[in-house]
Amino acid sequence: MKTIEADVVVCGGGPAGVNAAIAAGRSGAKTVLVERYGFIGGMSTAALVYPWMTFHTLQGKQVIKGIAQEIVDRLAAMNGSPGHLRDTVGFTNTITPYHPELYKVLAVDMLKEAGVKLLLHSLMHEARTEGGRIESVRLATKSGKIDVKGKVFVDATGDADLAFLAGASCLQGREGDGLTQPMTMKFRMRGVDQARVKRYMIEHPDEFYAKTPFDELDRLPLSGVLGFFKHWKRANLPINRDQVLFFTGPADDEVLVNTTRVQGLNGLDAEELTEAEELGRKQVLMVASFMTANLPGFEKASISNVGAQIGIRETRRIDGRYALQAEDVVQGRRFPDAIARSGYPIDIHDPSGKGVTAAWVQGDGAYDIPYRCLLPKDIDNLLAGGRCISTSHEALATTRLTPSCMATGQAAGTAAGLAARSGRTPGELDVDLLRRELAAGGAVVE
Template identity: 45%
Template sequence: MKREEKFDVVVAGGGPSGIMAAIAAARSGAKTMLVERYGFLGGMATNALVGPLQTFHAGEKQIAKGLGEEAIQRLKKIGGTPGHVKDMIGFVPTVTPVDVEKLKFVYQEMVEESGVHLQLHTVVTGVQLGTDSNLEALHLYNKSGHFQVEGKAFVDCTGDGDVVHYSGVPYEKGRPKDGLAQPMSMMFRMGKVDLEQVKAYMKENVDDFVLADEWEDAPFVAVSGFFKLVEKGKKDGNLKVERDRVLFFELPNEGEISVNMTRVIRYDATDGQALSQAEVISRRQVMEVVQFLQEYIPGFKESILINCGTQIGVRESRRIIGEYILTGEDLINGKKFEDCIALGSYPIDIHAPDGDELNVIEMEPGTIYDIPYRSILNNKVRNLLVAGRCLSATHEALASARVTPTAMLVGQAAGTAAAMAAKAGVLPREVDIKSLQESLRKQGCYLSENEVEES
């Protein structure tokens, strides 16, 4: 196997957490490689059209800043987002609609400008462990063939914990009672939607929707409802998808929306055959949902399907068993940790692994919880950190911590820590937590509610 040059930090996965991990590591002075399997960056937000991004806020306070906020401001300058706007549904304080093509470009520019060695169209096929059980190299494959990249510190941001799996780090999947994970969904975009007609129907049928207070003031349309029409479609035999509502969000371009209505249950995203079948099922569901929307939902008669995600959207797969496992109770109680590296506030949003329900575990509005450094560390391969949805959390806690703004914050912390460890010649767990926290604060990140209040 061909051996490539050695890096200080190697980040696997170019999704929101991996992008921020790589940029943070490179800006901290570490020689950094970012490995991504597609020909573009963005992860679920771009390859699966998962949007809008939500949420950067806890109540009236913006808790997610740092590199993630820098990306949004750059995107705003080129007309790729209106920024953070009120959520019409009221599920979260704000949502951030994005033009995914412009987001791909912004992520690419940030990575390139930071001096990251970007390796696209490349997948992880295995690892090389040393006699001390730490990672020495990743085995990779692309059009040039198999090769190996050495590093001092590694960050798994693959979403599915692929490096974790190859390294033998213990992990969990799904809910405790049966291992079933949250369902996968194929997101898709539609155009030529008459949103004025949609809003007119909502005004006349308010009880058939989940709506925020003063929802009519929201600048972008978000819909969770049409329950009666969904029920009618099911009774007519024209909607068989395991969904109880119409769910879509307006995009920055006029008349365009992002639809989240497909649901593939009981399939494992880390099983190659199961993932293949899920893709086939989901695209069949897209066509069914599009026809249903066009025939049943006001404002959709002249609408068109623009595109589906490059891949099906995955909510949950592998989660490491780390030095600390974040729990649902931690989130609900707004637990604080001395080794906090990021703040979160998204509700515990569990799409039933075996049905059509959307289960939300109530949190007090504005609740802010800490994510501890220990939840991205493990006790087996000690120079491997994780970020994104494979962090150490229970099934319930991951249902909140998995979202894009939080993933970007954790990624930024993981990349910073990896760079500090590599430069000092120590293991990530030996990095001084106070120094790490100070570095994150200098990068514009908030690590306590008091800091947010002072902003």
């Protein structure tokens, strides 16, 4: 059996894992990134989660920068992103469209530049632990089993798979019943007349989300649409949602549809996840047929792409040294060990009902994410980054968004690199030193 040794091992190649591995590699740590698919990007590419929301507060102040902004800048130079655009849905101030195929390539380029060893087509299925530390992870690959040994590990799997396999305490779903936010099979359509969609919105504002910036719509590029309430209600599809949601791009006649909803199934159970994939794809056909038959601007549209897997909002997360709470988010709470900030509101897609519960950040529009949320209680050399950090069910509804995951990923990778180089555990690090390192890397920590 082949063995690979590293200072830092990052499991999960989504945006959090990519940023963690880049940060660890840039710190000088010998870094390995493990990903089960044959490409990078996680939910952003495999599940077509698009656009990235949001790098800014509702007032327009940018609070997520660092490696995340570097990626946006480099995508823009490749014509792979227009940068940050006004959100014409009105839910946030900005959204960031990007081309997923270009992101796949750019991410690998940046990993290589940072000296990261990338292992694709590698499914982590076992973690060897001793004395409250992870010694190695075992991968199932086409060429047989591989053991990857490391000093420090980062769980960026989204589902806390590494933490779970290592025996760390984990939480799942909302308190009481354990139900999670629904899954969504996202898909793209080409042949959409976006100008016609915009005209209809301006002429029928009552049929769209109340926060839509109608007074600016005639001079803003259309970036997203939430509404068509009348059309959706009349269709009475067997999908437990109350409106249509889609975002424009990357092409001028293209949209990404975020309207299907699969509820009540466990994204950690292979059989239930199989059922979710089946239901999600059937819903895609229903929604696309509805849109072409009923929505102005979609008369000539057709499906051009469906996610390789269903999009997952919530599964398992670590039980950390601190769990971010809803009141921390809403009150814009500051923490002395902050390693990232975010301005995205709480956005809970109902686990069993039709609606979405939202709560916006007060004060200056941003809240802190403490370093303790990245540290499991019971595994000394493990950090979490991305969707599986330590939060309540309600707070997860903001930290799960991609830019926030990018930020906590950079923090986890930076901390892992510092810990590996110093011989300390992540919990023993000087947090002020970590915050200075993050700030030097362009991250916003205060």
